[in-house]
Amino acid sequence: MKVLVALKRVADPDNANKVKIAAGGAAVDTTGLEWKPNPFDEYALEAALRLTENGKAPKQRLGEVVVVTLAPKEAEQTLRAALATGADRAIRIDATDDQLDGRLVAKALQAVVTAEKPDLILMGKQAVDGDSNQVGQRLAELLDFPMATFAATIKEEDGALLVGREVDGGVLTLRVKLPAVVTVDLRIVAPHSVFSKVTEAGFKYNDGVRFAPLPAIMAAKKKPLEVKPLAELVPGAALSTKYVKFERPAQRAAGVKVKDVAELVEKLTNVAKVI
Amino acid sequence: MANVLVVAELSEDGKLKKSTLTAITFARQALPAVGGALHILVLGADTAAACTELAGYGAAKIIAVDDPSLGKYTAEHFAPSVVAAAKDATLVVATASSFGKDLLPRVAARLDAGFAGDCSGVAVEAGKLVYKRPMFAGNASGYCTLETPVQVATARQSEFAPAEPSGGSSPVEKLAKAPVGAAAARVEFVGLEAVKSARPELTEAKVVVSGGRGLKEKFNEVMEPLADALGAAVGASRAAVDAGYAPGDYQVGQTGKIVAPQLYIAVGISGAIQHIAGMKSSKVIVAINKDPEAPIFQISDYGLVADMFQAVPALTAELKKRSG
Numbered sequence: 001m002k003v004l005v006a007l008k009r010v011a012d013p014d015n016a017n018k019v020k021i022a023a024g025g026a027a028v029d030t031t032g033l034e035w036k037p038n039p040f041d042e043y044a045l046e047a048a049l050r051l052t053e054n055g056k057a058p059k060q061r062l063g064e065v066v067v068v069t070l071a072p073k074e075a076e077q078t079l080r081a082a083l084a085t086g087a088d089r090a091i092r093i094d095a096t097d098d099q100l101d102g103r104l105v106a107k108a109l110q111a112v113v114t115a116e117k118p119d120l121i122l123m124g125k126q127a128v129d130g131d132s133n134q135v136g137q138r139l140a141e142l143l144d145f146p147m148a149t150f151a152a153t154i155k156e157e158d159g160a161l162l163v164g165r166e167v168d169g170g171v172l173t174l175r176v177k178l179p180a181v182v183t184v185d186l187r188i189v190a191p192h193s194v195f196s197k198v199t200e201a202g203f204k205y206n207d208g209v210r211f212a213p214l215p216a217i218m219a220a221k222k223k224p225l226e227v228k229p230l231a232e233l234v235p236g237a238a239l240s241t242k243y244v245k246f247e248r249p250a251q252r253a254a255g256v257k258v259k260d261v262a263e264l265v266e267k268l269t270n271v272a273k274v275i
Numbered sequence: 276m277a278n279v280l281v282v283a284e285l286s287e288d289g290k291l292k293k294s295t296l297t298a299i300t301f302a303r304q305a306l307p308a309v310g311g312a313l314h315i316l317v318l319g320a321d322t323a324a325a326c327t328e329l330a331g332y333g334a335a336k337i338i339a340v341d342d343p344s345l346g347k348y349t350a351e352h353f354a355p356s357v358v359a360a361a362k363d364a365t366l367v368v369a370t371a372s373s374f375g376k377d378l379l380p381r382v383a384a385r386l387d388a389g390f391a392g393d394c395s396g397v398a399v400e401a402g403k404l405v406y407k408r409p410m411f412a413g414n415a416s417g418y419c420t421l422e423t424p425v426q427v428a429t430a431r432q433s434e435f436a437p438a439e440p441s442g443g444s445s446p447v448e449k450l451a452k453a454p455v456g457a458a459a460a461r462v463e464f465v466g467l468e469a470v471k472s473a474r475p476e477l478t479e480a481k482v483v484v485s486g487g488r489g490l491k492e493k494f495n496e497v498m499e500p501l502a503d504a505l506g507a508a509v510g511a512s513r514a515a516v517d518a519g520y521a522p523g524d525y526q527v528g529q530t531g532k533i534v535a536p537q538l539y540i541a542v543g544i545s546g547a548i549q550h551i552a553g554m555k556s557s558k559v560i561v562a563i564n565k566d567p568e569a570p571i572f573q574i575s576d577y578g579l580v581a582d583m584f585q586a587v588p589a590l591t592a593e594l595k596k597r598s599g
Contacts, residue, residue, distance in 0.1 A: 011411070019414040028415055040530075102380070102390060103423075128549075131410050131529060132392045137350065137380035146351055146462035149377045152523050162465065166523045167373040168532075169476060170469040174349070177461035186516060186530075187523040207519070238422075240389035245418040249409065252555055255576035257567075261589040264561065264579050265597070272559045272576065274482075274538040275505065275594070 001063040001156070001178075001196075003048040004118035005087065006109055007041040009071055009078045010129040025245045037078050040124020044184045046209040048122050049086045050194040051156060055203035062196060063119075064088045068112055070095045070105055076225060083220035084212035090223065095230040101241040102130075104234055106138035111233035113143055118179065120161070125150050125183040136183035146176040152187040156197045278311035278335070280364040282357055282382075283325060284374045285317070287347070287467060291325040293479060296437035297370040299332050301397055301430035303438065308399035309366050314338060315445070316360045318353055320346030326447045331440035342452040347464040348374060354381045355453035361386065361425065366404070371429035371533075372478070379429050389421030393533075395434040413529045413552020432478050433535030433556045470524060477527070480508035483536045485527050485554070487543035488514035490583070494521055497587050498542065504594040510534065510554075512544045528553035543583045546571030563587065 011019060011033040020029040037045075045067065052063035067082040068091040069075050079090035093108050113121060126133035140147035152171060153164035165172045166185045176182070187193060191204040212220070230237060258264045268275045279302040284292040302313055312335035317325050322339045329337055338360045344352050357378070361367050367382060369375035371393040383390040395416065396407035403420055406428060410417045421427075477483060482505045486498045494515060502509045511521035513528050527534055529552035539557035544550060546562070546569055554560070555574060562575035565582050572578040579586060 019411045021415060028411060028417075103383070103387070106384060126530065128412055128530065129410065131408070131412070132390070133376050134380035134383065134390050134392055137377065138384035138390075140350075140458065141354065141381045141384035144456040144458045146458045147381070148462075150373065164468075165373075167467070168478065168524070170467055170524065172467045173465040175463040175465050180461070185523060186513070186526065190519060240423045241391070241419050241421055243417050243419045244405065246410075246415050247418075249413060249416050249552075249555075252560070252574040254573045255560075255578065257572070257578045257580060260581075261579070261586055261593055264577055264590065265593050267577055268538070268559070268561070269597075272538075274559045275597075 001052055001120060002118045003051060003063065003065050003120045003122055004113060004116055005041070005045045005048045005065060005067045005082070006121065006123035006135070007045065007067050007069045007078060007082060008038045008127045009035045009069065009075045010038045010127055012036045021246045021248060025247050028246050035074070035078070037081070038124050038127040040126060040128070040184060042209050043186070043189045044122040044124050045082055045085065045087065047154060047184055047188050047194045049210065050199070050205065051120070051154065051196045053196060055199035055205060061088070062198065066091065066116060066118065068093065068109065070100055070108055070230065072096050079225060080220050081212065083223040084217040085210055088223065090225040092225065092227045093230055093233060094227055099230065099237070101239050102132050102134040102138060103240045104237050105135050106142055108230060108233045109135070109139050110142040113139070120178055121181045123183055125185050136181050140181035143181070145179055145181050147181040148174045148176050149183045150185045151182050152185050153193045154182065154188070155195045158197070277309050277365040278314050278363050279306055279309050279366045279368060280361050281313065281315045282367065282369040282375070282378065283315055283317045283329060284370065284372060285319045285322070285325055289319050289321050289324065289346070291328045292372070293437060294370040294372045294432055297430050297432045297435045298368045298375070299438035300435040301394070301428070302366070302368050305366055305368070305397050305404055308402060308404050311365070314360070314364065316340070316357060318345045318356055330445045331442060332438055332445070333441040333443055334445040337445045337447045338450050339447050340450050340452050345452065349459070349462050349464055350378045350381045351459040351462050352455055353378055354385055355455050356450070357382045358385045359453040360450055365425055367425065367427045369429050371431050375429040379427050383427035386425045386427065387423065388425040388427045389423040391419055391421060391426070391428040393431050394428050395431050397428070409529065409552055412549035414548055431533055433533045470522070474502060475506070475508050477508045477510055477525070477532045477534055480534070480536050482507035482538045483510050483527070483534050483554070483557070484540045484542065485510035485512065485544060486515055486521065487512045487545065488518050488520065489543040490515065491520055493584065497584065500591045501540070501587055504591045504598070512547070512550050541571050541575070542587055544571055545569045546574065
């Protein structure tokens with residue numbers, strides 16, 4: 001199976017409370033923030049690696065994993081890190097965040113898919129900066145591919161995937177025939193979430209994403225990384241979404257501390273009147 | 276003609292989902308800028324009951340698409356019919372439930388339209404719609420405009436009061452299911468494993484009790500009795516879900532469920548910004564945490580610094596005593 005994984009680098013979400021709004025609210029100021037891969041995209045990469053291996057013998061690759069990003073040159077670090085954990089090739093579409101919105105990213109990825117012809121396109125359900133949650137769905141429509149969003153589990157069958165989706169009120173299972181687009185949720189990196197056709201049903205992965213050993217980091221420097229200009233993939237690209245202003249969300253004021261459970265119940269009953 | 280089209284959501288058994296009323300409120304707020312009429316689209320195997328229920332919300336018409344293949348939702352079958360129903364619309368809206376989040380971006384792509392997801396507000400400025408969106412894990416609100424002839428948006432359920440009926444009786448117009456693309460034949464609905472629970476849905480519950488990672492294997496043992504005593508839904512922090520102590524659909528936060536109950540009780544949750552983004556619109560917030568410096572206390576109406584393994588059972592007992 002050939003898998004294309006779309007990765008976005010984002011301002012480190014763990015330092016997100018340091019995201020500042022530039023004076024006048026014209027932009028979000030990311031100066032000094034560390035760039036990291038979008039965590040949901042990292043989970044997508046882990047899922048892609050699991051789908052192209054036998055859990056018991058992960059070094060034997062059973063397919064190809066190509067990672068793609070739309071970003072400036074600095075983001076090649078993110079691609080190299082993906083290559084170090086096991087991806088085979090990388091593509092960087094040269095663009096800056098202010099040249100892009102979900103509609104253009106989907107169109108650029110459509111061009112990549114048309115050229116690369118992967119069996120599966122995987123990505124996070126959303127990037128934790130824009131929090132838009134739209135690129136996977138848009139890409140599936142542009143390609144006229146079936147899709148499964150918010151995937152918590154993926155099991156490979158012959159020419160299809162059985163995908164358990166995290167939906168309101170439960171887990172909804174879809175069978176999508178390949179080629180398809182799948183966007184992943186948190187639980188996709190749990191030990192029993194992803195099985196390739198050859199991985200035994202009882203196999204247990206380590207929880208979370210894998211880390212690259214040092215030799216793999218060195219070897220990743222030699223793996224192919226191709227750069228393409230955005231204009232080549234999406235001629236005449238114009239933004240459809242324009243941000244006019246940013247602000248800090250209204251903060252709630254701190255209330256009072258209660259000394260014990262009895263006082264808490266008293267306050268909730270007589271002051272807040274919510275129980 | 277410039278109309279606003281609301282896409283209604285039905286449950287597995289064909290009943291109208293209350294979440295639809297959020298999108299109607301959003302549409303009513305956007306209508307002054309769009310200038311046309313409100314249309315409501317209902318897709319399903321049998322939409323009659325839902326159409327009747329929606330008739331009193333002031334829509335100029337309700338568009339009903341009935342087809343056996345629409346009984347179980349898949350975006351591949353739904354999107355072409357939404358686009359067909361949107362031929363007189365300049366704005367297509369749904370609620371940002373897992374249904375709206377899945378379907379509307381696909382609809383937007385089919386319309387080549389700009390998309391504003393999970394909006395917490397919509398306003399009219401200089402005759403244009405400006406969408407307010409929580410971004411950066413809830414650290415910033417962005418205001419954006421969409422520059423395409425047709426615009427597509429989803430509304431965050433916790434930020435819009437459910438629409439009240441406005442009287443009248445909207446006429447129902449039947450529309451045939453639109454031809455589907457090749458994708459539709461390549462997706463199959465296998466099943467929905469609904470969480471078997473007597474509890475209310477997280478996003479609709481009046482009381483939500485959420486637990487953090489520190490509860491570990493005792494997550495259910497501590498949280499379930501408290502939820503029972505309050506008739507509450509159970510939520511969890513992302514850390515608790517990540518660590519496997521709580522199921523994925525319990526997650527409250529910017530990337531999980533967004534809740535705004537009357538009462539939210541956070542147990543052993545430190546208060547990461549992305550969690551707060553998912554519950555800060557709650558009317559009353561209570562935090563129970565043994566760390567007095569936990570950021571959750573800064574946004575809580577009532578804070579109890581205590582060991583949750585003792586405080587929560589004590590609270591549960593106290594609540595039971597009162598109701599018993």
